[in-house]
Amino acid sequence: MKLTKEDIQFIDTYLENSDVVFADIRMEMVDHVASDIENQIEAGDTRSFYDIFKDYMVKHKAQLLNDNKQFLKLADKKIWKTFVQQLKSPLTPILFLASCLGFYILFQNYSIETFRLFISIIPLVGLTGFILTYVVYQGVNRIKDSQ
Template sequence: MMKLNPTEIKFIDTYLENSEVNFADIRMEMVDHVASDIESEINAGDSRSFYDIFKDYMLANKATLLKNNKQFIKATDKKLIKLVFKTMLSWQSFGFYLISFMFLYILAINLNQQKLHQWFSVLPLITFLTLGALYFGYFRILKLDRFSAIERMGFVYFMCFHAFHLVSMITENAFEKLDQLYLLLFVNCGMVIMFSILLVTVRLIQEYKRNYKMVA
């Protein structure tokens, strides 16, 4: 049976990347799918060159492939949110919750209520900027392959960040009247969410290392 050579496989990959299929894991699946279909046409008796077959194939199927790309990304977002909530219930998150609460309690002893609230308000922003800098350095400067689940974790964190910030703004006056313990419990929940997002991200990177051998 006829198999496409590495140059032809690379051509398909480059074409899909130039068509804004940016994530390497999604693109790999599409390359396998396209290559398999073209090989089937050749083995069925199509004697044209690879490039002629590929051109006609993409004219007929490109719109469907790009639509599947968008659907895959949406499905990835839902999967990541479920993973984060599941991780929040793990023993690792429970252990982090206890350690984090002790740290916040010690911090609260040394700060008044107003300063404590100000510090808590900027905590998500500091984390967001730190993760953003790590992402920019890891994937942009080093120019490593982009993977859907890893990059979409930024979207999940972005939603959590705004939710936390919104609640903080709405309840600013209420926090001034709240017992300090309730304030610590609320902020600690936010820190556990951030910890769970980080833990899921590390696990995804490890998974991609095993499956794709492309993440440094």
């Protein structure tokens, strides 16, 4: 027996309300919980979805949340490791100093309104560059996949 869309949404909402905030992790957990509940139903459990789900969560919620916490710790550790590696790169202090010098020159030579305009536009330019790079990359991948 397959669970209904409403049952799956119920599991997703429950996990989201239990602080499993990242959708990709939550999807994996929803799939795991739904599979276990379906297996119980196929094994002959005649209780309602809600009763099976409630008992399942009583037994497994702590482990699911602990797995989520461990994954987040691992992800944080990986991010910090990458950040520290980037700090060790010789290009990083050069870019930092160039940025500071550029902002200092802007601040010294232009009015505060112009400086604020530059400060607000620079992130938008960076984001636009990122989006364009992503779109081009996806286009190249589609061309490679279609060949």
